[in-house]
Amino acid sequence: xxxxxxxxxxxxxxxxxxxxxxxxxxxxxxxxxxxxxxxxxxxxxxxxxxxxxxxxxxxxxxxxxxxxxxxxxxxxxxxxxxxxxxxxxxxxxxxxxxxxxxxxxxxxxxxxxxxxxxxxxxxxxxxxxxxxxxxxxxxxxxxxxxxxxxxxxxxxxxxxxxxxxxxxxxxxxxxxxxxxxxxxxxxxxxxxxxxxxxxxxxxxxxxxxxxxxxxxxxxxxxxxxxxxxxxxxxxxxxxxxxxxxxxxxxxxxxxxxxxxxxxxxxxxxxxxxxxxxxxxxxxxxxxxxxxxxx
Amino acid sequence: xxxxxxxxxxxxxxxxxxxxxxxxxxxxxxxxxxxxxxxxxxxxxxxxxxxxxxxxxxxxxxxxxxxxxxxxxxxxxxxxxxxxxxxxxxxxxxxxxxxxxxxxxxxxxxxxxxxxxxxxxxxxxxxxxxxxxxxxxxxxxxxxxxxxxxxxxxxx
Numbered sequence: 254x255x256x257x258x259x260x261x262x263x264x265x266x267x268x269x270x271x272x273x274x275x276x277x278x279x280x281x282x283x284x285x286x287x288x289x290x291x292x293x294x295x296x297x298x299x300x301x302x303x304x305x306x307x308x309x310x311x312x313x314x315x316x317x318x319x320x321x322x323x324x325x326x327x328x329x330x331x332x333x334x335x336x337x338x339x340x341x342x343x344x345x346x347x348x349x350x351x352x353x354x355x356x357x358x359x360x361x362x363x364x365x366x367x368x369x370x371x372x373x374x375x376x377x378x379x380x381x382x383x384x385x386x387x388x389x390x391x392x393x394x395x396x397x398x399x400x401x402x403x404x405x406x407x408x409x410x411x412x413x414x415x416x417x418x419x420x421x422x423x424x425x426x427x428x429x430x431x432x433x434x435x436x437x438x439x440x441x442x443x444x445x446x447x448x449x450x451x452x453x454x455x456x457x458x459x460x461x462x463x464x465x466x467x468x469x470x471x472x473x474x475x476x477x478x479x480x481x482x483x484x485x486x487x488x489x490x491x492x493x494x495x496x497x498x499x500x501x502x503x504x505x506x507x508x509x510x511x512x513x514x515x516x517x518x519x520x521x522x523x524x525x526x527x528x529x530x531x532x533x534x535x536x537x538x539x540x541x542x543x544x545x546x547x
Numbered sequence: 548x549x550x551x552x553x554x555x556x557x558x559x560x561x562x563x564x565x566x567x568x569x570x571x572x573x574x575x576x577x578x579x580x581x582x583x584x585x586x587x588x589x590x591x592x593x594x595x596x597x598x599x600x601x602x603x604x605x606x607x608x609x610x611x612x613x614x615x616x617x618x619x620x621x622x623x624x625x626x627x628x629x630x631x632x633x634x635x636x637x638x639x640x641x642x643x644x645x646x647x648x649x650x651x652x653x654x655x656x657x658x659x660x661x662x663x664x665x666x667x668x669x670x671x672x673x674x675x676x677x678x679x680x681x682x683x684x685x686x687x688x689x690x691x692x693x694x695x696x697x698x699x700x701x702x703x
Contacts, residue, residue, distance in 0.1 A: 261567035261613065284611075288591055291609040295590040305567065309614055332603060358679020359660070360594065363603035364610065446678050 256294035261305045267423065270306055271396045275419035277304040283421050284308070285328045286364035289373045313368070313423065316340070322428040327368025327421075331356055331380070334367060344544050345387060348436035348454055348537075349427075352383035355440045355452075368422045371404065374414040374478075377448040381408065382473035383438045385481070386454030389427050395420040408478040431467055434458040435541030439533045441525050443516045449474040450517045453529040457489065459541040465489045470502075470534075472526050475511040482506055485530065494538040502534060503527045552613045556581070557625030565612055572596040572607035575622055583623035583652045587681070594680030597653035598622050604660035604679070623652035626659065634701030635659050635693070641700065644693030646684040654680045658694045662703035670695070 264270050274281050280303040284290050293299045313328035316337040323339060323346075335353045340346040356362055356379050370380040371391060381404065389404040396419040404425070407414050416422070430436070436456035440449045452473040458466045468489045470482040484505040492498040511522040552569075554561045556579060563578055575584045575598070587595030589608045596608040599621035626633050635658050638644070645651040654677065661668055661676035668676070673694050682690060697703060 256568050258567050261611070263613075287611055287614065288606075288609055292590050305611075307611075307614065357675070358594070359657070359676060360597055360604050360606045360679040361591065363600070363605050 255297075256291060256299065256302075258305045259303045261307065263307045263310045265310045267311060267394045267421075270308070270311065270421055271394060271419045273304065273306050274421060275396055278418065280304055281306055283368075283372070285366040285369050286330065286361075288361055288365045289369055289375075308368070308421075320429070322426055325367050325425045325427070327366060327372075327424055329367045331362040331365050331367070331370070332359070335362065344540050345430035345434045345436050345456065346427075347540065348383045348386055348438045348456060349380070351438035352379045352440075352452075352454070355379050355438070355442075355449075357446050367425055371407070371425060372414060372416065372422050374408050374410070374412050376411070376473050376476060376478055379438070379440055379449060379452055379473065382452045382454040382471050382479045384425060384427065384454075385471040385479055386436055386438070386456040386469045387427050387430060388469065389425050392423045392426055393420050394423045399423065401426070405481065410477050430456070431458045433460065433541055433544050435537045435539065435544060437533045437536035437540065439529045439536070441529060447516075450514065451475055451522050451525045451529055453526070453533040454479075455530070455533040455537040457494070457534070457537050457541055459494060459538060463493045463495070463538075463542070465492055465494050465498075465538070470530065472530070475509070475522050475526060477512065480509065482509075482530070489534070494534070499531055499534050499538075503531050506530065550613070553616055554612060554620065555618070556620045557622060558619075563612075567611075569612045570608060571598070571610040571612045571615055571620070574612040575607060575620075581622050581624050585649055585652060587649070587653075592681070593650070594653040594657065595650055597656045597680065599656055599660060602660065602663060604657045604676075606679075621656075623655060626655070633659065633703055634699070635662060635697045635703045637700035638697040639690075639693045642689055642693040642696060644685070644690045650680060650682045654682065654690055658697065659703045662694070662697060666698065666703075668694075 282302045285308045308328045313326035315326040318339045391407045438454050440452040442449050454471045457468040468486045471479045473479040485502040488502040488505045511519040513519045552565045575581050585595035587593035591606045591609045598607045
């Protein structure tokens with residue numbers, strides 16, 4: 254066994270978690286499904302981790318809906334979220350379902366958690382890109398209370414987010430989406446099983462004249478955090494969605510910076526991103542029209 | 548730090564003294580002596596260690612054993628009832644869904660998880676369920692066929 258932390262805590266309240274995190278600082282790690290930490294440990298990237306803090310005994314495994322939106326507890330597994338009744342019959346949630354279906358295999362979906370997908374803060378993951386497209390907020394518990402931050406501001410860099418000392422994630426809050434909203438997620442990976450080379454999450458709302466309001470476009474896998482394609486959003490905002498406006502939005506991506514990987518250099522990723530973005534905008538707009546006509 | 552951890556595996560209860568990050572695959576093989584669960588890549592890539600936790604297929608190689616307290620674990624040894632193999636197991640034998648056999652316990656567990664939840668999967672759903680299990684010798688045709696025809700041999 255390569256991973257030998259010295260202690261394993263199973264606290265029962267959020268306050269206890271904060272105390273443990275404050276006490277052990279950078280040597281402590283939260284574990285929920287345990288898939289990310291163990292893979293890092295096997296690669297020799299978790300040597301400083303000495304204290305493991307499990308969330309299993311804290312009731313953070315839930316999906317519930319209220320007037321604010323959809324609350325997803327950080328220890329909710331990906332399989333839980335896929336099966337949650339609260340996401341049914343809501344076309345704006347299709348963006349999440351598409352991302353969850355792309356996370357393979359089922360052995361990982363059964364244990365990996367929504368909090369882990371977010372707090373690992375790795376741009377190769379799929380759920381964050383989808384969550385970003387629907388303006389997800391992250392609710393954080395710290396030693397002095399709770400705070401809420403947009404996921405877009407939460408993610409800072411590879412393996413880096415804005416969690417401070419003693420803080421951990423309580424839940425993701427997906428706000429109720431605008432009326433007539435359509436959203437879609439697409440991914441391109443080398444194999445069905447692999448991390449993404451590029452993924453895309455798009456949300457838009459079309460009015461009766463097919464004019465686009467409030468677009469969100471995020472691309473994962475290209476940068477150190479999922480990249481918000483603001484120039485593409487600007488091309489769509491206030492425009493009628495048709496072949497021409499979609500082409501303008503795709504071209505607006507321009508020569509954006511893309512991190513090369515062994516399976517795809519920057520130019521290849523830029524090409525992929527354009528194709529994914531075109532298809533993803535198209536799919537989201539079709540969904541929006543279906544919703545508008547209901 | 549070694550604690551007593553209470554596990555339930557194949558319907559039996561075990562009280563084990565385990566270190567902080569004792570992995571379920573190590574405990575199953577080395578402490579319980581159930582060697583049907585295999586070690587392959589040992590970090591969530593090959594599926595040889597797949598077991599059931601409350602009916603869901605999981606990788607035992609990356610699951611801390613103590614996180615399974617309060618859950619029911621089923622290994623390949625726990626599928627048969629009174630010496631009778633399940634429909635999935637019989638189908639693998641009849642269809643020769645294995646060659647060296649190393650990946651077979653994990654694949655049978657994955658197939659069982661699928662078929663218990665979804666007794667009539669589509670071809671794509673079968674392939675999807677196999678995404679987390681690698682086989683290096685038969686290729687997947689006979690494995691796929693074994694799962695596709697499992698229902699003919701009895702419940703999963």
